[in-house]
Amino acid sequence: MSIYSMLKAALRAQGWILARVPEDDELHAAELVDLLTEDNADGRARRFALAPWLTFERPVIARFLGETCILTVEGPIYLKHGFGYPLGSQMQTEFGWLALAPVETGQLIDELRAAIDLVLMRWFTDPAMVPRQTSSRQPRERFFDDHLAKTQIRSATPPVRHEEQAADDQ
Structure with a gap:
């Protein structure tokens, strides 16, 4: 068995796929791999966003995440008489799965988006939000904005009491 075959088998066992890339796409593929393997919050966010796309047979074109339900819309979009239809969808709940047909999926998407x-x-x-509205998207300065968000979260939530703290108070 060649080293390539062993590496491919090991990666496949971990859920990764090793593939050959055309020469003109090598740089783009390398950049994508670099972005996905960054050992920081951005890399984790990219891997988290990509994970659902790897769990279904068809490309995922939309996901609607609820508290207890997830709708995964599968594509690509099929155009018929001027209307676009996804190829279907799968709904996941705590009770099980439900596969929906293209027309049902389209109707459900319309309701969800509305x-x-x-x-x-x-x-x-x-009225409380009107002073905060702007006409364009506000850029994020990760270093400062993340710290500000964490501070806002801490100030909006009560302090957590640990069990040993509670025992000391008694």
């Missing part, structure tokens, strides 16, 4: 728009617009038009 519900999302309704909630987001309610927040956007709230």
Whole structure:
């Protein structure tokens, strides 16, 4: 067995796929691998975002995450008479799975997007939010913004009491 075969088998056992890339795409593939393997918050976020795409047979074109349900919409979009239909979807709940047909998936997506728009617009038009609205997307300065977000989270949540602290208080 060649070293290539052993490496490919070991990577496949870990859920990775080793593939050959055309010469003109080598640099792009190398950049993608570098971004995915970064040992920091950005690398973890990229790997987390990519993981659902690797668990289904068809490309995932949308995911709707609820508290107890997940809808994974599969593509690509199939155009028929001016309408676009996904190839289907799979709904996951604590009770099991449900596969939906293309037309059902399209109807469900329309309902979900309308519900999302309704909630987001309610927040956007709230009088308390009006002073914070801007006409363009605000850039993020990761180093400062992440620290500010952590500070806001700490100030909005009560301190956690550990069991040993509670025992000391008694």
